[in-house]
Structures are given as C-alpha cells and as structure tokens.
Amino acid sequence: MKLQVFKLNNSFHITKEHSNFYNKNGFIVFRNAFSKKEMRELDQSISSFSDKGWHNIMNPDRAEFLIGQSIEKISKIKNFNARINFIEKAINTASFYRSYLVSKRVKRILEKLIKKKFVGLMTQVIFKHANTKFAKLGWVPHQDNSYAKMKNHSYVTTNLFIHKATKKNGCLYLFPETHKKGLVNFKKYYSYHAKIGQKPGNRVDMMLTDKNKVDLEVQAGDYLIMNGNLVHGSYVNKSKKNSRHLLSFNYGVKGEYFFPGKTAKRKAINF
Ligand SMILES: O=C(O)CCC(=O)C(=O)O
Ligand SMILES: [Fe+2]
Numbered sequence: 001m002k003l004q005v006f007k008l009n010n011s012f013h014i015t016k017e018h019s020n021f022y023n024k025n026g027f028i029v030f031r032n033a034f035s036k037k038e039m040r041e042l043d044q045s046i047s048s049f050s051d052k053g054w055h056n057i058m059n060p061d062r063a064e065f066l067i068g069q070s071i072e073k074i075s076k077i078k079n080f081n082a083r084i085n086f087i088e089k090a091i092n093t094a095s096f097y098r099s100y101l102v103s104k105r106v107k108r109i110l111e112k113l114i115k116k117k118f119v120g121l122m123t124q125v126i127f128k129h130a131n132t133k134f135a136k137l138g139w140v141p142h143q144d145n146s147y148a149k150m151k152n153h154s155y156v157t158t159n160l161f162i163h164k165a166t167k168k169n170g171c172l173y174l175f176p177e178t179h180k181k182g183l184v185n186f187k188k189y190y191s192y193h194a195k196i197g198q199k200p201g202n203r204v205d206m207m208l209t210d211k212n213k214v215d216l217e218v219q220a221g222d223y224l225i226m227n228g229n230l231v232h233g234s235y236v237n238k239s240k241k242n243s244r245h246l247l248s249f250n251y252g253v254k255g256e257y258f259f260p261g262k263t264a265k266r267k268a269i270n271f
Contacts, residue, residue, distance in 0.1 A: 001212065001214045002214070003214050003215065003217060004021070006028060006031065007030075008030045008032050008109075009032075012108055014109060014112035022113055025176040026176060026177060026179030026180070026226065026227040026230035027174055027225065028224075029218060029222055029223065029225075030109070031221075033160075033222065033223030034221045039160065039161070039162045039163075039220050039221050042096070042100065042160070043162045045092075046060055046093065046097075046125050048086075048089060048093070049066055049073075049090070050127065050129070052132075053133035054128075054133075055127075055134050056134070056192055057125040058122075058124050058263060059265070060094065060125055060247075061095075061120075061123045062098075063091045065094075067087060074086060098269075106249070107271045109223075114156065116253045118251040118252065118253060118254055119254050120270075120271070121258060121266040121267065122264045122265070122267075123250070124192070124250075124264075125247055125248075126246050127243065127244075127245050128169070128236075128237040129243045130243045130244075133196050134196075135243075135244075136236050137196075137198070138235050138236040139191075139200050139201040139234045140189075140199045141204050141206075141232065142203060142232070143184065143202070144226075145183050145229050146183065146204075147259065147264065148250070148266060149258070149259040150228060150256055150257065152253070152256070153228070153229060155250070155251075155258065156227065156250065156251045157224075157225075157226045157248060157249075158224060158225045158226070158251065159172070159223070159224040159248050160221075160246065160247040161218045161220055161223075162220060162246060163243055163244050163245055164219050164242070165217060165218050165246070166242075168235075168237075168239050168242070170236055170237035171216050171217055171218065171235060171244065172215075172232055172233070172234045173213050173214060173215050173234065173235070174226070174230060175208055175212055175213055175214075175231040175232065176214055178206070178231040181206070181229070184204050184206055186203060187203045187205065188202055189202055192264070193263065204231050208231065250266075252266075254268070
C-alpha cells in the first residue's frame with residue numbers, strides 16, 4: 001500500500017476526513033506540522049547528549065534523564081565551570097523538549113483528531129545516525145501499547161521526523177488497520193536496552209504480509225500520529241551518509257490507567 005500524507009494549513013485545521021482516515025487505518029501523517037527549522041533546533045540541542053554509538057535518549061524532556069544518560073560524558077569534563085554549564089544545558093534542553101511535548105499545536109491536533117483529552121507520558125529520541133552502531137537496529141513488528149498496556153485505544157504514539165526517512169536509511173513500516181485487533185499477544189524483548197545484533201521490539205503474535213505493509217517514507221517536519229495498538233516496525237539504516245533521527249512523543253487519554261515501565265517511567269504530564 002502507498003503512503004498517503006495530509007497537508008496541514010497554518011492554523012492546524014483538523015477535518016472529518018483526517019479523523020475518518022485515522023480511525024480506519026490507525027495512523028495519519030501530517031505534512032508541514034513542524035518546520036524544518038524547528039526540527040533542526042530540536043536536533044541540535046539534543047546532539048550534545050548523544051554518545052559515541054548514538055544510543056537512543058529516553059525522556060529528553062526531563063533533566064534527570066538527560067543527566068542520568070550523560071554520566072560518562074559529565075565525568076570526563078574536568079573543568080568545574082564547564083561541568084556546571086553542561087548541567088545547565090541539560091536543564092534548558094529538557095524544558096525546550098517539554099515545550100513541544102505539551103505544545104498547543106499537539107493538543108489541538110490530538111483533541112480534534114481523536115476527540116479525547118490527553119496527557120503526555122514519555123518521550124524518546126531514536127537516532128539511527130549514519131555509520132554508527134545503533135543505526136543497525138531495525139525494530140520487529142510490535143505495538144507500542146505492549147509497554148504502556150492501556151485499555152480502549154487510549155495510548156497514542158506520535159513521531160516527529162527530524163530527517164527525511166526512506167527504506168534505505170531506516171524508515172518505519174506500518175500495518176494499517178491492525179489496531180482494530182486491540183493489544184495482541186507478543187514475545188517480550190528488549191527495546192531501549194537492545195544491543196547490537198539484536199532486533200528490538202515486543203514481536204506480535206500475528207500473521208502479517210508485506211502486501212498489507214506501508215513504508216513510511218517521510219520528509220523532515222512530517223508528523224505521524226499512531227494508535228498505540230497499530231503494528232509497526234522499522235528498517236536498519238544502511239545509508240553511508242543519511243542519518244535518520246526521530247522524536248517519539250507519547251500520550252494517553254487523561255485519567256486512564258497506564259503501566260509506567262521500569263525504564264520509560266511514564267508519568268502523566270498535563271497540557
Ligand atoms: O525508530 C524506529 O526505528 C522505531 C522505533 C519504535 O518503533 C519504538 O521505539 O517503539
Ligand atoms: Fe514502536
């Protein structure tokens with residue numbers, strides 16, 4: 001199946017057609033939701049916290065996570081002032097990321113599209129930086145809700161694409177309409193903690209065919225909104241020159257129970 005993307009106008013007007021597409025397919029991609037400049041700024045601010053292999057960064061909107069994932073880096077900064085400056089940068093970067101997680105724009109899009117009130121739960125940067133160890137991880141078909149375990153389609157993943165993504169540089173692939181099955185059985189496996197040579201993701205116990213698969217070849221600034229029960233995965237980045245960074249911002253219907261998770265430590269953040 002070919003990917004259909006929807007253009008958003010400047011006032012982020014969500015139509016019945018958008019809601020119908022989302023409800024039927026379990027996802028929607030909006031073009032122009034974010035500017036290339038915004039994507040560059042988000043990317044630049046997080047790059048100070050990447051490690052040598054460009055491992056994912058969990059919850060960049062929380063200073064304690066940015067600092068906790070940079071301990072090695074911080075311990076190498078011998079100069080006192082430089083160390084304090086680094087921590088100050090972590091605090092500023094976290095609030096910059098938080099401002100996107102709970103932005104008016106996201107609130108408007110989610111509430112109009114899904115007609116529910118939401119809270120922010122977690123964020124993650126997934127790099128697949130060209131020619132690095134972690135570029136070689138491709139996620140097996142999984143449902144993001146296998147981690148949060150929310151009822152009634154209450155878990156929603158959104159992805160902001162920092163870079164143009166293609167099959168070659170590790171784009172996502174989706175199986176439209178699979179969200180209709182709800183949360184299915186799966187084989188528990190590593191995700192954030194996956195090591196080189198492993199295939200991250202809680203693989204779904206479901207028959208899937210390539211015929212029903214959509215490759216999510218997108219532009220920088222595109223915005224994916226996906227039902228937490230939609231089955232998806234991703235390719236490895238084989239490109240020698242094109243990195244594929246994305247920001248994953250995740251939400252839950254306000255007031256509904258979610259599983260916090262040992263690593264993600266989801267918590268309700270009000271808009
Ligand atoms: O960034 C990717 O390639 C896929 C990541 C993903 O699906 C996830 O973290 O749940
Ligand atoms: Fe996922």
